[in-house]
Amino acid sequence: MRGERSWRRGDRARADRQLAQAAALAPGWDRVWRRIARLRLGMGEPDAARAAFATFAALNPAWAAIEHADPYYRPLSDTALQCSSTP
Structure with missing residues (x-):
């Protein structure tokens, strides 16, 4: 994903876009x-x-449940499993 490359290069504004x-x-x-x-x-x-x-x-509840168990997502609360669409 281009946003990941931009972030690694230190270009936050471009990553956001x-x-x-x-x-x-x-x-x-x-x-x-x-x-x-x-x-x-x-x-x-x-x-x-x-x-x-x-x-x-919301798009893939089964995969999300598996991912949510990953320690990487600890900063997210259980409300992360509610639907939204903000990038």
Whole structure:
């Protein structure tokens, strides 16, 4: 995902734009929302990560339940399994 590369290069503004673009281009693709959630956590944005994870969970509840058990997602509360669509 381009947003991940931009973030690693230190270009937060570009990463934000690219994450929004990915969400707009593939709003029903669970993998996009999972990656947005993980990257937003890595960017120190738990609220945005929570919203992205919620959309991921709405699209693929079984996979989201497995992912939610991953210690990486500890910063997210159980409300992360509610639906939202903010990249």
